[in-house]
Amino acid sequence: MSDVAEQTDAPADGPRHAHREPRHFVRMVVIWLVACAIAMPLFYFLVGPHVPPGVMTSTAEENQFDFNILMVLAIPVLFGVWIYIGYSLITWRGSKAADPVGGELARGHMGVQTGWIGITTVFVLGLAIFGTYALITTNGAGGGEGPNPVWTPTSAHVLPVQVIGQQWKFTYRYPTFGGFESSDLVLPVDTTIAFHVTSLDVIHSFWAYQLSIKADANPQVDNVAFTTTNHTGSVTVRCSELCGLWHGAMFDYGRVVSKNQFEAWATATRIATAANTKLLPPFALTYTPDANGAAGGYYPDNVDPYSPSEVYGAKQPAS
Amino acid sequence: MSFGARLTTFLVMLAAAVALVVYVVITYLTPQSGVVDFTSAQPAGAPVNLSVQTVGSIGFGPHPTWVTYMVQNPGGQWLHDTTWEVPAHTRINLTIHQFDSGSPLRNQNWGRVQGVAGNVEILNGKPISFYDSNSGNGVGHTFAVPALGINVPLVGVNSNASNICSQAPCGSDSVSNTIKVSFVTPGPGEYSWQCFVPCGLGYLYGNGGPMSNSNYMGGFLDVVA
Numbered sequence: 001m002s003d004v005a006e007q008t009d010a011p012a013d014g015p016r017h018a019h020r021e022p023r024h025f026v027r028m029v030v031i032w033l034v035a036c037a038i039a040m041p042l043f044y045f046l047v048g049p050h051v052p053p054g055v056m057t058s059t060a061e062e063n064q065f066d067f068n069i070l071m072v073l074a075i076p077v078l079f080g081v082w083i084y085i086g087y088s089l090i091t092w093r094g095s096k097a098a099d100p101v102g103g104e105l106a107r108g109h110m111g112v113q114t115g116w117i118g119i120t121t122v123f124v125l126g127l128a129i130f131g132t133y134a135l136i137t138t139n140g141a142g143g144g145e146g147p148n149p150v151w152t153p154t155s156a157h158v159l160p161v162q163v164i165g166q167q168w169k170f171t172y173r174y175p176t177f178g179g180f181e182s183s184d185l186v187l188p189v190d191t192t193i194a195f196h197v198t199s200l201d202v203i204h205s206f207w208a209y210q211l212s213i214k215a216d217a218n219p220q221v222d223n224v225a226f227t228t229t230n231h232t233g234s235v236t237v238r239c240s241e242l243c244g245l246w247h248g249a250m251f252d253y254g255r256v257v258s259k260n261q262f263e264a265w266a267t268a269t270r271i272a273t274a275a276n277t278k279l280l281p282p283f284a285l286t287y288t289p290d291a292n293g294a295a296g297g298y299y300p301d302n303v304d305p306y307s308p309s310e311v312y313g314a315k316q317p318a319s
Numbered sequence: 320m321s322f323g324a325r326l327t328t329f330l331v332m333l334a335a336a337v338a339l340v341v342y343v344v345i346t347y348l349t350p351q352s353g354v355v356d357f358t359s360a361q362p363a364g365a366p367v368n369l370s371v372q373t374v375g376s377i378g379f380g381p382h383p384t385w386v387t388y389m390v391q392n393p394g395g396q397w398l399h400d401t402t403w404e405v406p407a408h409t410r411i412n413l414t415i416h417q418f419d420s421g422s423p424l425r426n427q428n429w430g431r432v433q434g435v436a437g438n439v440e441i442l443n444g445k446p447i448s449f450y451d452s453n454s455g456n457g458v459g460h461t462f463a464v465p466a467l468g469i470n471v472p473l474v475g476v477n478s479n480a481s482n483i484c485s486q487a488p489c490g491s492d493s494v495s496n497t498i499k500v501s502f503v504t505p506g507p508g509e510y511s512w513q514c515f516v517p518c519g520l521g522y523l524y525g526n527g528g529p530m531s532n533s534n535y536m537g538g539f540l541d542v543v544a
Binding site: 164166167168169171181182183184200201202244245246249250251252273275276279280 | 463511513517530
């Protein structure tokens with residue numbers, strides 16, 4: 001492009017002038033470089049720490065980092081378009097001269113074409129590699145990995161928490177605390193959690209915003225998602241799969257608390273709900289609801305209920 | 320066809336399409352039930368007495384076989400409205416007359432009394448904190464306000480009783496259970512309530528029909544300042 005910019009614009013039939021066109025491409029590149037050099041670190045260091053979903057968990061922290069990287073990489077592209085348009089509007093704004101279409105300036109340019117293909121290829125492949133790496137190192141990046149997760153945490157102890165979707169509320173079972181079921185999501189800090197997400201009726205989706213966990217809740221499917229809690233705080237849980245009349249009301253608030261507070265809560269809840277827990281089916285990774293509606297309880301599906309989580313070192317309850 | 324005629328036809332069809340869209344949107348957004356006001360029947364700050372009943376089949380309207388909640392307005396009249404306006408930060412004394420039969424719960428977690436005073440309900444004069452729906456007449460419905468953590472299981476009546484109510488509103492001549500709880504309303508807001516028993520008999524998983532249409536087994540507590 002720069003060689004194009006260096007051409008003289010002397011008319012063939014007129015007197016030749018010594019006038020040379022400015023090096024427009026170089027100018028644009030310099031402006032672009034300066035703008036990017038300012039904006040990219042500004043965004044990363046000033047805006048980045050506030051980008052959702054925060055840093056409450058390992059997956060949240062990693063996802064925030066990923067979002068920041070994507071945004072920082074998007075800035076040069078965004079600025080490239082803006083600067084090109086702005087420079088063009090200012091430099092080549094409308095004149096009474098003939099429309100400079102066709103001729104040498106409109107011909108293909110091997111350098112530009114090769115550069116475009118090369119840069120975009122490197123960009124896309126780089127992001128694919130980066131995304132895959134992030135997916136692996138964060139054990140699925142907080143997304144549901146299905147019943148047989150490929151990427152599992154290496155922690156010796158993983159707290160399994162079952163998330164049960166039903167129209168229109170999530171409830172939570174704690175298999176390592178006797179399998180009690182609670183309407184409240186309470187988690188200990190500095191702990192690796194394995195969410196086992198399932199549903200008793202239609203498809204829901206468990207989205208714990210600050211935990212950066214999002215996993216579909218499908219009936220008769222154990223969808224596993226991992227994270228490690230790093231900070232205490234409040235968690236907003238929403239259903240993110242349109243699931244019927246009260247879908248909009250299917251939300252609640254969980255909390256990440258200290259380990260001592262969690263132990264106290266779990267122990268107290270276990271005792272308080274003991275009579276009711278006896279009425280629950282033994283803990284299983286999925287349950288089969290009765291399709292007849294008004295007459296049905298729910299039941300384990302009689303497959304080995306613990307196999308997917310045993311390898312993570314969690315103590316399983318005696319059913 | 321002349322240009323004028325074509326233009327007129329186009330404009331008429333466009334107007335009809337726009338009117339149809341507006342009608343559908345307004346119909347969808349407009350609550351299907353009225354609002355029953357419980358804010359002005361008693362002095363400010365005084366407890367509100369709220370009486371509702373659950374009926375196995377409403378017996379009238381477009382879906383006479385559907386199960387439903389009914390509410391008694393401050394004037395004593397039973398209405399088929401499920402949006403109830405109540406004052407904020409006020410004790411609500413809720414009496415539920417359960418006229419429907421029950422069954423085992425799909426999720427026994429809903430057999431626990433939660434989110435009300437003492438986590439206890441008074442069932443026919445006796446306090447209980449949970450109910451084993453595999454025993455007795457089972458649980459017919461629940462009254463739950465998820466955002467407030469409230470869940471009240473409503474024990475069913477004997478399905479073999481000869482005087483089961485089949486036409487709302489039901490009266491004392493029909494078999495029923497009476498459940499009483501109380502809770503304090505939070506600050507102003509709109510809080511949805513619903514039944515957690517999939518009681519839409521005849522629909523897949525029981526969650527269609529009256530469970531998936533407002534003004535039957537769900538509604539709103541409109542809490543106002």
